[in-house]
Amino acid sequence: MEVQIKEIGSKGIFYIEENGEKLAEMTYSKAGETLIIIDHTEVSEKLKGLGAGKELVRAAVDFARERTIKIFPLCPFAKAVFDKKPEYGDVLSS
Numbered sequence: 001m002e003v004q005i006k007e008i009g010s011k012g013i014f015y016i017e018e019n020g021e022k023l024a025e026m027t028y029s030k031a032g033e034t035l036i037i038i039d040h041t042e043v044s045e046k047l048k049g050l051g052a053g054k055e056l057v058r059a060a061v062d063f064a065r066e067r068t069i070k071i072f073p074l075c076p077f078a079k080a081v082f083d084k085k086p087e088y089g090d091v092l093s094s
Contacts, residue, residue, distance in 0.1 A: 001052060003059035012036070014056045014063075016047065023047050026056040026078065034069045035093055036060070038078040057081040057088075064091035 006013050016024040023044040028036045038060060043052045057078050064071050070093040073079040082088050 001047075001050070001055050003055055005059070005063065014059045016052055016055070024052040024056060026053070026060065026075070028060070028071075031072070035072060036064065036069060037072045038075045041075050041077040053077055054081055057085075061088050061091050 001016050003014050003016055006015070010030040012028050012030070014026045014028075015022050021044075024042065024047050026038060026041040028038045031037050038057075041053050041056060057073075060071060060078075069091070071078075071082075071091050072093040073082050082092055
């Protein structure tokens with residue numbers, strides 16, 4: 001599963017696409033230069049149970065670490081992943 005990233009202005013999306021079909025996505029908004037807010041995660045039935053949502057969050061964490069920014073997980077799914085992964089705490093916005 002390869003996670004791709006697309007940004008347009010102050011919005012962005014992490015997504016998994018196969019054969020031109022978007023099968024999973026996690027959207028975010030930029031809040032200034034040092035914070036992104038994850039607001040929605042959705043995974044197709046085709047990828048349910050395969051860890052696609054967790055892969056999207058992992059990609060967001062890698063993205064934040066590379067750019068030295070923080071993440072505020074407004075999305076309940078993303079928040080649950082952060083709650084279960086203390087190793088992601090370095091990029092979690094307080």
